[in-house]
Structure formats: structure tokens, C-alpha cells
Amino acid sequence: MSKLEKHYGDGETIFQEGESSNSAFVIRDGVVALYKEGERGRVLLARLSPGEILGEMGILDGGVRSATAIAVGAVTVEVFARNDFLAQLQSNPDMALKVMGKLASRLRAADAMLVAQRGESGSNLPVPYTGGAEKGRGTEAQEPGFFGRLFGGRRREATGKAGGARPAGSPLGLPAILLVPQPGHAVYAQELGERLASFGFAARVAERPGGMVQLPEIRRWLAAEGADLMIGVAGEEGMVEFRFLPTQGIEDRPGMFFPDQRLILPVEIDEPWPHLLGAMALAAVDPRGEGQARLFQTHLMGVLEAAGDSARQPPHGLYDSLAVGLALIGLANLFAQLGVIDPQGGWHREALELYRAAAERLPFDAPYEHGVAARLQGLSAQVLGERGGDLTLLREAEKAYREALSEFTRERYPRDWGLLQNRLGVVLFRQDRLSADHEVVKAAMGAFQASLSQLTRSDDPYRWAEVLHNLAQAMQIYGAHQGNAEVLAKAADACRTVQEVWTYENAPLYWAAANNTLGTAQFLLAKRTGRADHARRAGEAFQAALMVYEGQNLKKLAAQARKNLSHCQNFHPPRKPPPMDDAAWAQSQKGDESP
Secondary structure (H helix, E strand, O other), X not given: OOEEEXXXXXOOEEEOOOOEOOEEEEEEEEEEEEEEEEOOEEEEEEEEOOOOEEOHHHHHHOOEOOOEEEEEEEEEEEEEEHHHHHHHHHHOHHHHHHHHHHHHHHHHHHHHHHHHHHOOOOOOOOOOOEOOOOOOOOOOXXXXXXXXXXXXXXXXXXXXXXXXXXXXXXOOOOOEEEEEEOOOOHHHHHHHHHHHHHHOOEEEEOOOOOOOOOHHHHHHHHHHOOOOEEEEEEEEOOEEEEEEEEOOOOOOOOOOOOOOOEEEEEOOOOOOHHHHXXXXXXXXXOOOHHHHHHHHHHHHHHHHHHHHHHHHOOOOOOOOHHXXXXXXXXXXXXXXXXXXXXXXXXXXXXXXXXXXXXXXXXXXXOHHHHHHHHHHHHXXXXXXXXXXXXXXXXXXXXHHHHHHHOOXXXXXXXXXXXXXXXXXXXXXXXXXXXOOOOHHHHHHHHHHHHHHHHOOOOOOHHHHHHHHHHHHHHHHHHHHHHOOHHHHHHHHHHHHHHOOOOOOOOOHHHHHHHHHHHHHHHHXXXXXXXXXXXXXXXXXXXXXXXXXXXXXXXXXXXXXXHHHHHHHHOOOOOOOOOOOOOHHHHHHOOOOOOO
């Protein structure tokens, strides 16, 4: 087959919409964005990752390029001539199936875009909406309601009572939502429920039981009601305020919605913001399993692609600086949630830009909102910094977490404070391998110890084990830098304590990660002290990790474990302890071993 390799820099065009199609491409490194020109300008269609094919559409149908492909960062592609690509499809069933699957995915994405553009559910399946809560004043008036004006859509008659039938879950697999209005604001919640139902959500209005203010009991109530998400709704002076609270989810994840985080929108608002609001409801929920994650991905991408540049700026007519900043945070969360589902798609970079913009627009007298923006900015910067080995981004994450800690104090938000201390410790620890400043490891140890003072074993054993394992890794590196066998021994002891919670039976991958750290600490002790028993214990730990990695078919991790095991098997005690210069080797063991 005739093929060649080509390299593109950030922003370079690989091919242009409307050009003749005479070649196809396979991405080897980097991310490629596909755009199409629309009535309102350029619209993002997709982001393609290494291993994916692009440019095949025109070859298959004989037409011109249907989109423009642009490199996002440095990109390397293999270029295949048209005739050779067609011949390969005929002779290579795996490649043909891959192309067919891609075409099917594009059809599904196109359906989602049509749904977003038309404001319809895309399905004839019934999606019941029961209007639940007591009506507020003015709900019987014939004038257009809030979401009638907001969406310009056809209203449905709401039926049912608060506390009635549970939202059964959308037949499309979208979350079940309870809409909980403030007293006198039921009309806003009712009309939001109607519109969410038209998007495919199972939604109804309900009154929260009186006296229920603590998050754990509210979440238990939501679970009993069969809901995945609660949206609090209130209106005042031409504005409507929303709060998103998922029933359960991954704590401290990028793009999460905080319980007291608000979204404030004007009553009069234009498209595509109604659909973006629905997308935020989706982004507030953690998908259950791979299938629902892909459904969320298709739905979110459809809304964002249809919205174009409007998904990166506040709605027209919104001038209040607090509301503008909150809107930008909500938009950033959409991109960050996509980044969690599709880590290679470049979504976190877009999220990070929006979090930065939000921090600039928020007023000075909004400390909680600044804390939320900083914390979310840190999460996305950390993801990008760790993935790309970018010291600048890791330092940005450190700065953001320190700013967030000024609001999420131990006195007011004890658990959030503990989680932030752990995050701060991780980004400090990651900086060590990228800089000559080894004091950051000592600072990381302090942050992990602070986190452990709040996140205790009795209250949250798995989170406690995670933080203690992080501390063990930091102690291991610090002991290597300082030539301190006592610190290395403490790191090994910490790993053994972690394995009292991360057992082989209930968390095999985490147990293997702890064994990998334990083995590294023991091997460094062997080199430092010259004692063969430390090397033997290191080999036992690496062997245990290897057993899990081979059983899970994790080839890269298994290969590293075999290499480490061979070091132990070939260990020969030196005549005298060598100078402790093993920190670089220890850091090399901290790559991707954690699940």
C-alpha cells in the first residue's frame, strides 16, 4: 500500500471542506478537530484521537471533503492514496468494520445534533412528565410562561401531584430528574420539566420534605424517589436561578457541580442556551457504565456542536458579572465532563480556558464562587499537566488549589478541605520529576498528612487508603533524595497499612499499585543498606503486582513489573552503601501504575 507519514503543527489544516478527496488519513499521534461551515460560522463536528481514520467519507462516496480537519497541537498522520485505501478495505475485514462502525457513530451523532437543533426528543417513545408541586401565583394565566418565552416551544399540560410516581427513567437512557422549586416558584420548575421531557429526560416536580437540609439526607430522599439528579429552581426580578445536586457520583471529579453552585439566567433568553441548560443537567450526573457514558458523550457533543461559539460565551443580554461568571463555569463543566468520558479529545483544554475566563469575570465580593472556579480550574489543569508532563500547568493547578483552600477552609468545609489538601499534594509530588526543586516533595508530604488528619480511616477507609498511598509514594521519593533509610522504611510500612483496606479480594488493581510502591521502597532500602532481605521482599511485592497485571491483561504495567522483578532477582549487595541517587529511578515507577 502506498502511504506516507506527515506532521502538522497546532492549528495547521490537514484538509479543507470542499476539496477533492484523493486520500485518507490514520492518526498516529495527537488530536484532530473536524469542523463544518454553517450559517452561524464554523461548527465543531468531532475530535479524533490516535488510531482513528479521517478523510474516508469522500473516498467512499466519490464526493468532495465534507469537513475541514485541523490539528490540535502536534499531530502525526499516515496518508493513504485513494485506490490503495479502497483496496485495503476490500482485503482487510477489520479495517472495513472499523470504518463501518465510525459511519454508524456519525449517524448517531448527526441524529443527536438534529434533536438539539429542533428541540425534540428524537423518539416516539412516551416520556411521561408529571407536574407535581403546588402551582405558584399566576400559573393559570394565559400569557406565555417562563420556558414558553425561554424556549419558544410548544407547552404540554402538566399533571400529577408532588410525591407521586417516581420518574421511571428515560427510555433514551438519560437521567431521571426531580425539579424542586422554592415556595411560590413552581411555575418555573413545571415549565422546565416540560422542556426537559421534550429533550428525552424523565422529569417531574416535587416538594422537598420540610426540615431536610443536610446533603446526606437529601441524597437519600432522591434515591428513594428514583431520581439521578435534583435541580433546585427559584426566580426573582426577571432572573431564574438553578442548582444541580446529583444523587450520587464521583466526588472531586473534574467538571463536577457543587451543591451551592448556581446558574443564573434571564427569563428572556435565546437559543442555544435552553439546550445548553439541558446539557448541564446531563453533565451534573456521572454515567453508570460504558454504555451510558457513550450516550452522554453523543448527547453532549451534539448540543455543543450545534451551539458552536455560543457554547463558549455567556448568553446575550446577561450583564451581571456574577451571573456571567457562573454561566462560564457551567459551560466549562460541559467540556470537562466530556474530558472525563473522552480523555484524549482535548476537552479539558477548552474547559480550562473557560474556568480562567470565569475567574476574571466573577466580582470580588463572591468568595465562594471564586473558590469553586479555582477548584475546577485546578482539576482541569492537573489533568492536562499530568497527561502532558507540563510543569507550567501543574503549577497553575497548585496555585488554583491554594486559592480554593482560602474559601474551602477546614472550619467551614472540612471534607472539601481534606480533598483539596490531597489534590495539592498530588500536583506538588508530580512537579518533582519535572523540576530541580526537590522541596516540593516535602511540601507534598505535608499536604497529604493534612488531608489524612481530616479524611480518617473510620469515616472513609477507601479515600483514606488513597491518600496514605499518595503519602507513601512521596515518602519514597523524599527518602531517595535525602538518602534516608528511615523514611523509606516508613513508606514501606505505609503501603502495608494501605493493603489492609485495598485487599486483593475487594480492590485487586489498587492492591497491585500498593505492591508496586512497596516493592520500589523495599528495593531502594536494599540498595541503601546492602541487605538482601529487602531485595527479597521487594521481589515478592513486584511478583504480587505482576500476578494482577497479567490476570487483567494490562501489558504495559505487567512489563514494568517484570523489569522491576528482574532487578530484585539480580541484586547483589554492594560492599558499602552507595550514595543515594536513586530518586530518578523511584520516580520512574510512578507513571501509570495506579488504577
